[in-house]
Amino acid sequence: MDASVRKIVEEAAASMSYERPSRDEAEAAVGVLLRWIGEDPTREGLIDTPRRVVKAYEEIFGGYGQEPADILTRTFDEVAGYDEMVLVRDIDFISHCEHHMVPIIGKAHVAYQPDGRVLGLSKIARVVDIYARRLQTQEAMTEQVAAVIDAALTPKGVAVMIEAEHMCMSMRGIRTKGSSTVTSSFFGSFKNDRSEQARFLSMLK
Structure with a gap:
């Protein structure tokens, strides 16, 4: 592991x-x-x-009763030699800040480069949903999604970007409505090859 x-x-x-x-x-x-x-x-x-x-x-908070790794146990080998990036973008989620227990509302973009096996696309959205349904920091959630996909699938690389608005900033304190926070996590080829990172980011536009 x-x-x-x-x-x-x-x-x-x-x-x-x-x-x-x-x-x-x-x-x-x-x-x-x-x-x-x-x-x-x-x-x-x-x-x-x-x-x-x-x-x-x-x-x-139903995510505490589910294990994300269990969602990723079934993979598919029949990919006809496909080894290019697989990207699922604009995955809507609502989580809650572990500091104030108010909503974090955003979108997750998840990509990986297969190494002989692929995931059902809905499984990626399910992983995001499970982690979102726990008390979170955006930084931790970004890393968790990337790490569990990397461990379960062992692809050539994994990239995750999360964009979210934090109600702990919008509803209280400084009350900056509409501001968003962006976090990212890169594993394997996406971490080692800046051109792959750039390609991932360009596909989000």
Whole structure:
């Protein structure tokens, strides 16, 4: 297993090495937050809010219950000798900042150069979605997507670019609406050959 992927797996395991609260405890925590902001959880409009929030969190943070590497176990060898770049761009995602738990809204662009095997295209989008449905930093998510594809497929190279707007900047603090953050990660041929990086970037335009 690649060292960077091993680190990702170990960190994920460490983050789950505690007793998970019950649903009732989670709903009670939402009630505490409602009281803390100055609301009355017993008023009509908020009676079911704790239950709804916990149910929504199950979907929004569903990535913790899935292992991205498992999505990539099936590959295809019959590629008729194709060894050029495969690019899936404009993969929409919504994640949440691990610092403030507010949305990160963006697009991911993922490319790889096959070395005898290819992935089903939907699998790439699924990997992005799984990592997005966890508390994240954009930098970590970019590296995670690239590392898991590199480890599972062992292609000639992997390139990932993520462009996103962070609501922790738009909704609070400096409140800079519309600004975007761009991060990238390159493995193999994309890291070692600047012309391949340039070709990847030109295909995003």
